[in-house]
Amino acid sequence: xxxxxxxxxxxxxxxxxxxxxxxxxxxxxxxxxxxxxxxxxxxxxxxxxxxxxxxxxxxxxxxxxxxxxxxxxxxxxxxxxxxxxxxxxxxxxxxxxxxxxxxxxxxxxxxxxxxxxxxxxxxxxxxxxxxxxxxxxxxxxxxx
Numbered sequence: 001x002x003x004x005x006x007x008x009x010x011x012x013x014x015x016x017x018x019x020x021x022x023x024x025x026x027x028x029x030x031x032x033x034x035x036x037x038x039x040x041x042x043x044x045x046x047x048x049x050x051x052x053x054x055x056x057x058x059x060x061x062x063x064x065x066x067x068x069x070x071x072x073x074x075x076x077x078x079x080x081x082x083x084x085x086x087x088x089x090x091x092x093x094x095x096x097x098x099x100x101x102x103x104x105x106x107x108x109x110x111x112x113x114x115x116x117x118x119x120x121x122x123x124x125x126x127x128x129x130x131x132x133x134x135x136x137x138x139x140x141x142x143x144x
Contacts, residue, residue: 015041020088028080042092046071049096071099
């Protein structure tokens with residue numbers, strides 16, 4: 001990310017995949033958190049991903065920084081799962097997607113808990129209201 005908050009970087013400004021893989025493998029081998037250079041690259045990728053989600057209307061701008069922080073935490077927590085034969089940025093994007101899915105699930109659970117819905121009306125002859133009962137009642141006799 002540059003001084004103006006822009007996350008688009010030229011390919012020449014980025015570390016190559018081999019260098020990123022070496023940094024994360026070294027962190028895994030040492031059992032230490034990823035180094036500043038690796039975190040800077042990850043922050044750039046996560047910021048670009050979540051900014052795209054904000055532009056698509058899936059998150060609010062205010063949620064961008066907390067989601068980037070959550071993705072960095074996930075990176076630290078799951079760095080041991082990185083396969084050194086895989087492209088590093090693709091793994092970062094997969095991490096960001098998982099954070100986004102978790103966020104959406106939390107949002108849906110919160111929205112579902114705050115809404116009170118009326119039970120669906122029962123059809124005549126329905127004893128327990130389950131869809132299975134209704135299906136069985138509609139079948140002709142002798143058909144399983």
